[in-house]
Amino acid sequence: MSTLFDLTPENPFDGPTQPKNRELLADLNQAQRDAVTHVGGQLLVVAGAGSGKTRVLTRRIAYLLAERKVHPGQVMAITFTNKAAAEMRERVVELVGRRANAMWVSTFHAMCVRILRREAKVLADVLAGSSGVTSNFSIYDADDSRRLINLVARDLDIDPKRYPPRGLAAQISNWKNELMTPLDAKAAAASDAERKAADVYPEYQRRLEQANAFDFDDLIMRTVELLRASPDVSEYYRRRFRHVLVDEYQDTNHAQYVLVRELSGTERTESGTEPAELCVVGDADQSIYAFRGATIRNIEEFERDYPRAHTILLEQNYRSTQTILSAANAVIARNSGRRDKRLWTDSGEGEAIVGYVADNEHDEAAFVAGEIDALVDDAAAGFKYSDVAVFYRTNNQSRVFEEIFIRLGLPYRVVGGVRFYERREVRDALAYLRVLANPQDTVSLRRILNVPKRGIGDRAEAAVASYAERERISFSDALRVAATSGSEVGLAARSANAIARFVELMNELGKLVEADEPPADILEAVLERTGYRAQLDESDDPQDATRLENLTELVTVAREFGEMPEAFQTEADAVAAAEDAEAAGVDEPEQATLAAFLERVALVADTDSIPDADGDAEDDADDSDDDAGVVTLMTVHTAKGLEYPVVFGTGWEEGVFPHQRTFGKDDELAEERRLAYVAITRARRRFYVSRALVRSAWGQPMYNPASRFLDEIPAELVEWRREEPTNGATSGGLPRAATTWGRGGGFGNDSAQARLAAGGMRSTSFSGWKDDWKKTAALELAVGDRVNHDKYGLGTVVSTDGSGPRATATIDFGTSGTVKLMLMGSVPMVKL
């Protein structure tokens, strides 16, 4: 059975593929081959899940280079993630060799940054509202831009209660995604909230310009504006890139759509440049980012916008069993107005989908954990932990899984949530670097002005801000005035002195930048000289210890970046960057280095570290005792593009998945359904679906009926391991039943939870734990205690957290690693 999967030519992660040029087409099906070899005009490849879309893209590029003698420098491939870009480049290099490195393969955003930095001079001349922009501009992420919007809204006396900054930010972002200027927005604003946002928008843009900064949306929008405003620039890129390829096309928003159109062109230019060959690959059924501005319209109307476009459908799936595909097909078929597409495979029916109805979320987690245990134990099945993924709709659902996985000692990893570069200490440190690279960066400057505390309080900051406003100078310049003549700005001597010391500090650090010190050294200096590290060192808050570690990690990242840039940017990037810098007249390498590091950090998400099905995650410097890897937990959204032999789809309940918020909104419900489709189609061999009759939502027990998506899976495909009890209180499906189930603490003894409790596993009942935990002797541990754990062996308690049923201890088990364990109930561990 498993050989069926191993032998499929498709899974691009499997096995070495090194076809010679002639063999670029050998292992492709007809549709794939057509897509690879198609010549001319625009090509739309509608690639169903698992149909080998990445393979088609990479082969097409390889084919262009090897067979059609296209120069690599003429190829631009655009993706959404750095990971996808790196992967694509790597595979093309595997196919045709290193010269492929001369291609531009990058994300939309990275590509735009590259163009904007390169053309900064033109930009300042040509574009209204960009005269303050230089090539060392900062990139503001969502958090930065929200801060700035917050400042602007406050200045405009907008009530943050009625018009929360995040709402304003979202609205402005939407407008930018639609390429709407502040004027357009003003004209279009229909509601009160929109009018407020339209008031904020122009001022926000002004402040961005003043800060020499672009937000994420600007990167795209301003590039479009640049291409439109400057025929020379536009012509340059059109001539240069004769082949434009776009991955995940269904996720493009309007601005990105126009960007691609501007880059590739629709007709011959005056100077005789023909439109580039444009190849876009996507799947409307996997469009799950409409809430961020992605519009299916781009794919659905591709043919209308490009009347001569050719379309190719990839429907043969090389990933999943027919059972899984049939389920996915049946669910997605309920969406109206879609292009009919039915995935199929010749690899056989496979196992039935397994369904489970749990009493509550803890029972559901117990079922999942138990099942994973069984799958991995079953040597004949041959599954490793790393073959398994657990999906949920919202991040907060990960908690129960973590709890039980910890209790049972199942190795796991949660992907998503708070990301490294979003941690406060990391952002603080980076803010220093950004100010050093770009002193006009007001948001970063104000962020670190009094971090660590140095006596520049809110009042002083406000005084400087209003002085800057009054004199129409930047905050940074105002700060310098305040440092020399505090009274001019209206400051007490004490504040002025504090500011003077701060300015002096930044000047000192600035010398390091000018001296072309490597980013890591500058960062070290920042951490030392600002007292940031010292402050954390002195703290006895255990969280601060983690913060220190994160900062050390950041230094390491910077160090690696400085020492071997090839680990971060490819050789071609380096060459092109140098070339670009030269073209732009940027001949200050020290700027380039720090700026390059910051750019990297700004445009990189750390989803890049998702452990893949082979279990060798990039930054998995882990302590795993065996090579079985870890179970991966994540939201369905982050699962897009991935695949696992075994997938657990959890929380398939009305109100959870589909989410409550989407009720009554057809378009959003359709997107939820696509999300369900994505979830199912991630599975290669086994798919599990589960739901809980009762789930605590914000402290209150909620009774949730089965998800409509569950009902849409043909019944004959599902083998129910446990169904909803038909007797008793729950049959009515009324909220009052929730009380019965939620409060009763009882569960049928066929539940996974009950089995777990009865089966001698180290567990007490979950729903009754509030009453029970006191009876069960919880292990009382203190820092420094030595313990012996059945699974991990000898260890030392590093820290403890929580109390009562939530008590946990972080224990260093030496070679077995450091593990966080719950102490409630009978842990398989004794205190020595």
Next chain:
DNA sequence: CCCAGTAACATTTTT
């Protein structure tokens, strides 16, 4: 200026 208490909030999030 700092912290602690509390009110308000609670999809999804490639960049």
Next chain:
DNA sequence: TGTTACTGGG
């Protein structure tokens, strides 16, 4: 229920 952001007292 758990977290985060703000406010007011010390």
